[in-house]
Amino acid sequence: MTSAESSRAFEALHPHVQRWIWRQGWGALTPTQERAIPTLVAGDQDVIVAAATAGGKTEAAFLPVLSRLLGDEPGHYECEGLALYISPLKALINDQFQRLELMVEGTDIPVVPWHGDVGRKQKDRFFRKRQGVLLITPESLEALFVTHGHRVPQLFERLRYLIVDELHAFIGVERGMQLQSLMHRLELTLRRRVPRVGLSATLGDMGLAAEFLRPGGGEQVDTIVSTEDSGAALKLQVRGYEHKPPALSTNEAEERDERGEQVDQADTLNGDVVDIARHLFRTLRGTNNLIFANSRRDVEVYGDLLRRECDSLGVPVEFFPHHGSLSKDLREHVETSLKTGTQPVTAVCTSTLEMGIDIGAVASIAQIGPPHQVASLRQRLGRSGRRGDAAVLRLYIREDRIDDQTPPPDRLRPALFQAAAMTELLLERWTEPPRVSALHLSTLIQQILSVVAQYGGATAQGLWNVLCESAPFSAVSQDHFLALLRQMGAARLLMQSRDGTLLHGEHGERIVNHYSFYSAFNAPEEFSLAVDGKIIGTLPIDRPVMEESYLIFSGRRWRVLHVDTDHKRIDLARATGGRAPSFGGTPGTVHDKVRDKMFELYRGAADPVYLDTQAKELFTEGREHFQRLGLRDECLVEDGKNTLVFPWAGDIAMDTLAAILTSKATHSEREGICVRVKDAQPSEVRAKLRDICDAPAPSPEDLASGVQNKQTEKYDEYLGEDLLNVDWSSRRLDTQAAIRVAGRLTRSGQ
């Protein structure tokens, strides 16, 4: 490695930035920085910088950007342009603001953070200067377009770079479509192309990421991928548990409840859950760790068990819950305790602690239940094993106790095999590519309303040109676009003036003028939970609790004093009993590759080395049942009057296959890792599958028309049935994949 001073990248930087590097005492620039700096200083190309660690990536982008803003002359310290940094998290903006302030010290470069918690003063500073670095969220940028639309050309006149941090968090989701649209609208307003810079740690597919950053021009994006290995060793264990009945049956618990006796949550929980909590307590006590549970409810369940374990031994509590429904105060308290490290602290958390601010390295990671995605498992593992120590990961997997009633798919120990499959894929360095097939009509509605606000009105042709033609919503057909405008008219979101200009309708006006308009994603309505007037968190409004019932929340036990429906508020008081609430939610989708790997593990002979004794037994049983069902050679299994189909495919392909079979008068349902076809023998199912392969592909919209509850995105309520079917099927169905799977199935067992 060359020393910092002698490298080409270093030479390309402004003297002020060079001095900043000296002051840091860096021996050398990282290879990623060496590659990124010359391209970014030139400032005429789109670039993606993908590097595993937090350190180095931000500098790889900001050192050259600040250099460019200072101009070519060595003695020049005045700012000559604007860089726009867009982040998905407010916390990240605050972090970057502090780092940048130190980097620009001694220059004239203004750095302005801009999000919902930032005061008027800072924002006015940007309105005056209109240069330097503006750190902003997509929502706040949206707000600028809506409330200062006519000023956008002047405000961003000097824009030279668009930097998107945590790029992976935007790809394939509504919020990412909004971001693409905003970047495109910005360039249209300025009448020029602005180089885009994407930063990320975990990208599953660089081609998709490049195409996301510059729709229609992904091939020209320069992708700089760090090949530096963290080098840390990995210690891995998958622990198996079989369900044990709770100490009290549901009936007994209810009877005691009715008699007014308090029921201890531990007595109503399955014995294996209590066993897992005990193992976590014994193993993790005394060090800093993260325990990831798959739901907020489980966070509260395990958080409560671990706290009581501490209490019963009379030792200080060191296990604390952390999830998105807890108040900011409570969450920040846990984050700070993890960071300072004076006392041992373990957070029991959801994906809240997967990314975002730096909490420092922890001794180990625990994962309860199979992870939903390999990408998420990788991100979680990355929190352990820094500073050269081995990364430690323990997975705790629960499986059913098998009896005569256990349905065949559950005998296969699917949770354990999914966990093992994901672990294998993690070791193979594979990551799910994002799904980018969705039309995102909900966000198109938002963007139409926003463009009308920005220009004070627009024609249908103008809207089409700005949003769809060679623009982010190019997958939307002209027919669908016109149908959408008509629906928006009917819902009074839009109205047409005499000269044909589209303006906000009565209802559209109301929506756009409320601050809730700026986000593209859907957020459920919530009750706030108050203790002595202080808000400790929230509960979804569709999960009501009764007055006088008991609740476990924030790692403590409460009695519900009062439910105020008008003000959406629930008052709580301390109690000794309680149960963890359910927070609801919609399930995610498992990728094809994971099911494929599960199939491979079922057929294999060797046991993975990372299984503990019980997991090994469960694994062996899973394979035995796999053999017994004849699944090695056959994917269709007779089950009473029904047939079970095991396609070893991802959720989207399986759901689509079930929908196609149902449309062919064979009622079918997804059941875990298989599809249950009702009242049909395997031979009939095989014939149906052959039909599916031979016939023309069914229209996804027709398949969607039989599905209930399709309104899931923010503005879906304004889509008519037809457009809703089009949009929903673009998100949730894949007929080509289903037909491929059907083809494979007809060839099995022959």
Next chain:
DNA sequence: GACCTGCTGCGGCGTG
């Protein structure tokens, strides 16, 4: 039967 993210303008009040 999952998780997470974000938000303006202005009136009213208290404090320096």
